[in-house]
Amino acid sequence: MTMARAAASRRSFLGHSYNLVGVLASLVILAWTLVAVFAPYIIPHPIGDIVDDDYFGPMRQGLWLGSDYLGRDMLSRVLMGARYTVGISLAAVSIACFSGVVLGMIAAVTGGWLDTCLSRFLDAMNSIPSKLFGLVVVAAVGSSIPVLILTLAVIYIPGAYRFARALAVNINTMDFMTVARVRGESTAYLIGSEILPNIIRPVLADFGLRFVFIVLLLSGLSFLGLGLQPPLADWGALVRENIGGLPFAAPAVIVPSLAIASLTISVNLLIDNLPQKIRDRDA
Amino acid sequence: MTNLVEIRNLRIEATTDAGRLVEIIKGVSLDIADGEIVALIGESGSGKTTVALSLMGHARPGCRITGGEINVNGKNMAALSEKERAKLRGTNIAYVPQSAAASFNPSSTIMEQVIEVTRIHRLMPPEQARRRAVELFKALSLPDPEGIGARYPHQVSGGQLQRLSAAMALIGDPKLVIFDEPTTALDVTTQIDVLKAFKSVMKAGGIAGVYVSHDLAVVAQIADRIVVLKGGEVQETGKTAEILSAAKHPYTRELLAAFEPKARQTRTDAEAGPKPLLRIDNLTAGYGAVRADGLPLIRAVQSVSLVVEKGRNLGIIGESGCGKSTLARVIAGIHPAAAGDIVFDGKELERTARKRSQDQLREMQIVFQYADTALNPAKPIEDIISRPLAFYHRLDRQARSKRVDELLDMVRLPKALRYRHPAELSGGQKQRVNFARALAANPKLIICDEITSALDTVVASAVIELLKELQRELGLSYIFISHDLSVVEAICDEIMVMYNGERVEQITPDKVKAPTHPYSKLLFSSVPKLDPTWLDGLVRDPELVSQYGHR
Numbered sequence: 001m002t003m004a005r006a007a008a009s010r011r012s013f014l015g016h017s018y019n020l021v022g023v024l025a026s027l028v029i030l031a032w033t034l035v036a037v038f039a040p041y042i043i044p045h046p047i048g049d050i051v052d053d054d055y056f057g058p059m060r061q062g063l064w065l066g067s068d069y070l071g072r073d074m075l076s077r078v079l080m081g082a083r084y085t086v087g088i089s090l091a092a093v094s095i096a097c098f099s100g101v102v103l104g105m106i107a108a109v110t111g112g113w114l115d116t117c118l119s120r121f122l123d124a125m126n127s128i129p130s131k132l133f134g135l136v137v138v139a140a141v142g143s144s145i146p147v148l149i150l151t152l153a154v155i156y157i158p159g160a161y162r163f164a165r166a167l168a169v170n171i172n173t174m175d176f177m178t179v180a181r182v183r184g185e186s187t188a189y190l191i192g193s194e195i196l197p198n199i200i201r202p203v204l205a206d207f208g209l210r211f212v213f214i215v216l217l218l219s220g221l222s223f224l225g226l227g228l229q230p231p232l233a234d235w236g237a238l239v240r241e242n243i244g245g246l247p248f249a250a251p252a253v254i255v256p257s258l259a260i261a262s263l264t265i266s267v268n269l270l271i272d273n274l275p276q277k278i279r280d281r282d283a
Numbered sequence: 284m285t286n287l288v289e290i291r292n293l294r295i296e297a298t299t300d301a302g303r304l305v306e307i308i309k310g311v312s313l314d315i316a317d318g319e320i321v322a323l324i325g326e327s328g329s330g331k332t333t334v335a336l337s338l339m340g341h342a343r344p345g346c347r348i349t350g351g352e353i354n355v356n357g358k359n360m361a362a363l364s365e366k367e368r369a370k371l372r373g374t375n376i377a378y379v380p381q382s383a384a385a386s387f388n389p390s391s392t393i394m395e396q397v398i399e400v401t402r403i404h405r406l407m408p409p410e411q412a413r414r415r416a417v418e419l420f421k422a423l424s425l426p427d428p429e430g431i432g433a434r435y436p437h438q439v440s441g442g443q444l445q446r447l448s449a450a451m452a453l454i455g456d457p458k459l460v461i462f463d464e465p466t467t468a469l470d471v472t473t474q475i476d477v478l479k480a481f482k483s484v485m486k487a488g489g490i491a492g493v494y495v496s497h498d499l500a501v502v503a504q505i506a507d508r509i510v511v512l513k514g515g516e517v518q519e520t521g522k523t524a525e526i527l528s529a530a531k532h533p534y535t536r537e538l539l540a541a542f543e544p545k546a547r548q549t550r551t552d553a554e555a556g557p558k559p560l561l562r563i564d565n566l567t568a569g570y571g572a573v574r575a576d577g578l579p580l581i582r583a584v585q586s587v588s589l590v591v592e593k594g595r596n597l598g599i600i601g602e603s604g605c606g607k608s609t610l611a612r613v614i615a616g617i618h619p620a621a622a623g624d625i626v627f628d629g630k631e632l633e634r635t636a637r638k639r640s641q642d643q644l645r646e647m648q649i650v651f652q653y654a655d656t657a658l659n660p661a662k663p664i665e666d667i668i669s670r671p672l673a674f675y676h677r678l679d680r681q682a683r684s685k686r687v688d689e690l691l692d693m694v695r696l697p698k699a700l701r702y703r704h705p706a707e708l709s710g711g712q713k714q715r716v717n718f719a720r721a722l723a724a725n726p727k728l729i730i731c732d733e734i735t736s737a738l739d740t741v742v743a744s745a746v747i748e749l750l751k752e753l754q755r756e757l758g759l760s761y762i763f764i765s766h767d768l769s770v771v772e773a774i775c776d777e778i779m780v781m782y783n784g785e786r787v788e789q790i791t792p793d794k795v796k797a798p799t800h801p802y803s804k805l806l807f808s809s810v811p812k813l814d815p816t817w818l819d820g821l822v823r824d825p826e827l828v829s830q831y832g833h834r
Contacts, residue, residue, distance in 0.1 A: 175657035179720070182615055182636045183674060184644045197661030 022273030028266035032259075035079055036086040043076035048231050056242070056250035066251040068242050074252050077238060078259055084234035086263070088145060089214040092152035096214075097207045099153070100160025105191040105199075107161075108168035109177075119165070126158035130217055131224075138226045148227060152214050163206050167199040201274070208271040212264040219260055235260050287356060287458055287491050288315035288338065294350035295333055295342060295515075307346065308333055309515045315459070320485060320492040322506035322523075324499060324538070326739040327710065330515040335461045335495045337361075339376050340368040356458055373400040377452035381464040383444040387436035393447055394432030400455045412454065419450040422487065423480040442473035446480050453484065460485070462494045466501060470602040470766060471809040472828070478504055478811075478818060497739050499538055500811035503527055504818035511535045523815050541744040542769070542813055559626075560728055560760050561591040561614070561647075566623030568613045569784075578621050583609040585784040586623070591728065594754070596761040598775030600768060600806070606784035607764045611732045614762070615649040628727065645675045648721035652733035654713035658705040664691075664716055665701035671723040690719040695749060711742035715749070722753070730762045735770050747773050768810050780806065 035042070044062075045051050052067035059066045065074035103122075107115040137151045171177065172195070180194050196203075219236025221227040228234050233241065238256035245253045295308035308330045315321045323331040333346065340360035342348050353360040356375055360368060372378075377400075380386045387396060397419075398412040407415070413432070420428035423446040436444060445465050452460050462481070466474040482505050485492055496502050502509060502523070509526045511518040511534065519532040530536050566587045571580030583606040591597045599607045612618040614625060616636030625632040627647060633639050651657040658667055668690055669683040678686060688698050694715040705713055714734060721729050731750075735743035751774060753759060765771050771778055772792045780787045780803045788800040798804050805828065811817065 174659075175651040175653060176659045178617055179649070179651070179657060180670075182617055182644060182649060183671060183724075184636070184639075184641050185674065194659055198659065200661075 016275040018275035019273050021269055022275065025266040025269035025273065028262055029270060032082055032086060032263050032266075036082045039079045039083045043073075043079050045073040045076045047072065047076050047080050047233075049073070056245040056248050056252055059251050065255050068238070068252040069244055074255060077233060078235070078255055081233055081235045081238050081256060082259065084145075084228055084232060085215060085218065085236070085260070088149055088152070088228075088234070089211055089218055091149045092214050092218075093156065093207060093211040095149070095153035096156035097160045097203070097210060100157045100162075101164040101203055102191070103157075104161045104164030104166075105168045105195050106187060108165050108172050109187055109190050109195065115165075118161070122158040122161050125154070126162075130155045131220060134217070134221050135224075135226060138221075143226060143229055145228070148218070148221070152218060155217070156210050156214060160206065160210060164199065164203060167202055168195050171195045171198050205271045205274070208267045212267050215260065215264055285316075286314040287317045287319075288313075288493075289354040290314075290334070290337075290351065291354070292351040293334065293337060293348070293353060293361075295330075295337060295346055296349045297346045306349075307515050308337070310351070311512070311515070311517055312351075313510055313517065313520065315491050315493065317458075318489040318491055319507050320494055320505055322494040322496060322502040322509045323512055324496055324502055324509055325512035325518075326497060326741060329512040331495045331497075331512050332463055333515075334512065335463060335493050336378075338459065338461060338493060339372050339378060340365075370404070373455045373457070374404050374406070375457055376459045376461065377455060377457040378461045379445075379449050379452045379463065379465050382468055383448040383465075384436070384441060384468075386448060387444060389436055391435075392432065393434055393436060393439070396436075397432065397447065397451045397454060400451065404455060406455060416450060416454060419453055419484070420447075422484050423447075423450055424476070424483075425450075425480075440473070442469050442477050445469065445477050449481060449484070453488070453490070456488075457490065459491045459493065462492060462496075464496050467496070467498070471768075471811070472602065472805060474501070474811070475809050475818070475821065475823075481505065482818070498811070499527075499542060499740070500813050503813050503815045504811060511538070527813055527815065537741050539813070541740040558593045559590050560593045560628060561589075561762075562624075562626040563587065563589050563614065564624045564626075566610070566613060566620050566625065568609060568618060568620045568623075573621070582621075583784050584613060584620075587781075587784075587786050589779060589786070589789075591760050591762060592776075593727075594758050594760060595777070596754070596763055596775040598771035598778040599762065599764045599781060600766065600771050600778060601781035602766060602806070605781045607781050608732055609784075610781070611649060611730050611762065611764050615647060615730055616644075617649075641675065645671075645724045646727045647730070648724050648726040648728070649730040649732065650717055650721050650734050652736055654710065654717040654737070655705070657717050658713060658720075660705050663702055663704055664708070667705075667716065668701075668720050668723055671720060675724050686723070690723055693722060693753065694719045709742075710738055711746065714738060714746055718746075718749075722757075726759065728760045728762065730764070732764045733766070736765065736767065743770065744773075750774060768807060 050071045051073050052063060052071035055067065055069050055071050057063060057067035057071065063073055063075070065078060068074050068077060103118060107118045133155055134151050137147065141147055177190065177194060180190055218227055218234065219239070222234050222236030223240040225240065228237050235256040239253060242250060242252035242256070290311060290313050293308055293311045294306060297305050297307050299305055311330070311334055313321070323335060325331045333343070336343065337348060337353055338355060338360065340353065340363060348361050351361065355371070358371065387393070394413060394416060397416045398409060401407050401412040402409070406412070416432060417428050420431060425431055425443055425446055431439065431443070439447065449465070465481070466477050469477060478501065494502060494506055506523050508521065509523050510520045511526070511532060513534050519526065519530065519535050526535060527539070530539055566584060567578060567582060568584045569579035569582035573579055587610060589597060599610065601607045609618060613620045616632070616634065616639055619634040625634070627643065630643070632643060636644060665687055668687050672678045672683045672686050687701055691698055691701060696712060696715050696719070700708065700712065705716070708716065718734070735746055738746060747770060750761065754761065761774065763771055763775055775792060777789060777791060779789045780798070780800065782802045788798060788803050790798060790803070798807055805823065808821070808823065
């Protein structure tokens, strides 16, 4: 019964079946991506200009999302903030997942002392609280976009490594890995051609999840004032700047929070509802 | 209502990924009388397990009973509610699964699990249930019937566990017991004990049974009647003796033919005398910490020597745990030997594959038992077969593509299969692809590790025929590892019997009838024969059994 219902709520397209939640989530993500790319061309006001006489102004015509604590246009600032939040997180998650997954697969395939050393080292990294680590790095070298990207990436490499290694270890015990080894294949071939295709789906899901973590951590750092420095502002920084608007129920503090929520929830929903390839033997 | 079980026009449907409905049981009707054991036999995918499970009103996830009646003891299981069915399960109908090891909970004692049924159905107080269980353990001739219940599942052997799961099924005094390939995973010497125990308990209690199996010889020992299934339809029904002696349906005949000893190819190429291709001297290998003498703690292979001659085949036979698979892995260099020499084609080989030259690796290929795990599920067949071509022979794309066609043709697979993924092939097809990949390397020696064990009888004998043919064409040598004597007999020129990591005896197939070593005698006499009286007439030397049997 449950099977039949699940089948009914899924539609198929180009040999993949997908469901409505997944489609909606990917539309939200697509919209934010477009905003991040084209933000400079679509913002109604420059982000630094004070356009409102009042601070924490309400939503009204011309200022669709109200104004912030200095009377700047909130819509423009949120749209530009998408750039930093999505861009920095994407760069960081790409570096983290690529390094983590490659190292994880190498450790699983090679085993022995390399595996032990890598695993212990990254476990040690993992044991450092992420916000404290960010705080120390920012205190030591100051905050800039490259430093933020690298710090976020380093914080999330151990997780990606553990995840990929755990998956790859299972694949590594399969007979086709033994066959490939006895054939004399190199490690590069083993990880790229035998293991990766078998773990790519969970790795992509993990990529999305880690992206969410990074968005939240970046927002957290910015909220603490350790992230992007003014006049640049990502969503986390926007929440912090406008926290004083909370007693006035100003849209300036609610909108960036909603932006963070919409992006992270959408990514999560997409991961849970990825399109599935239909392989039907007799069809 | 005269019969205990009357299935009428049973239909079961399954839903595929794409939401398509597939009819897997197409109108099956069968009867089982009180105290009668009926065997359901057929190849994998024939629907035999699906029919057996439907007797409990159960359909596996994704499947649905869509039509027909399943009357068991006067109740239509298909029409009952799930709650009412649950009441009947364990008390009226019981089930003995294929893998007892996977069906026991490793974290509670055997006794707790055996008497669980009586607790769920409130049949009797626990004390009485325990006494009843011990009686059953005795009836199933389990060792230490008083004490075995206190052990955990991992503390008893596979054969014992299988009998314990029968005790679990029988404790609720069912009228019908469903056996789902209960001896398939067991060694032949163990299988005999289990079969004998099942048979005597069922006869003593007058319990009716459904015995699902693909092994005609096993079924011949235990069943009163045989129902042959194929493609979800009953092909033939009859008394065991009738089916065995006068099968009418072509598929049944095919099944029987797979049992007949094949005429072995007689070797005429005595021209050049024996040329050893592979020689192994005093090979020792094992697992665990290396001790002072340089040998590992647990030795799976102990000082084994063997010779394989060019164009000839060596069979290695033995029960699970005798070290035959480890030997294959040692020869292939997957598991480095601790001591001993491997000489291949006149040159001494390094112990680990990593240090062997590419040509040495190419000339010796290994084919594994489970094609499911030996083929990368993420790659199409084409990529799987063409990798050795690119790796060893450096063929370009076009030449590779042509060669893949040739190889598929060699293993009798249609060319269109190359675009499929392994999951979209049948077991026999996968094993052929597995073999084609080994052939792609142009080897001189192929080590076949139980390659037919996971296949149905008919499919397995087709694969063996294919191997013989390829040997004639390509002049290959095989090392053929199996626990199935008939398979080894059919293809090998020499048979080596292994026990406990050591070589026990080496004989030629024509002398299989008269082995000299006591273990070989026990092993060879334990292979079931198609004769229904074989099991009852079998007399085994109790001393031999206690020495070599895994009870």
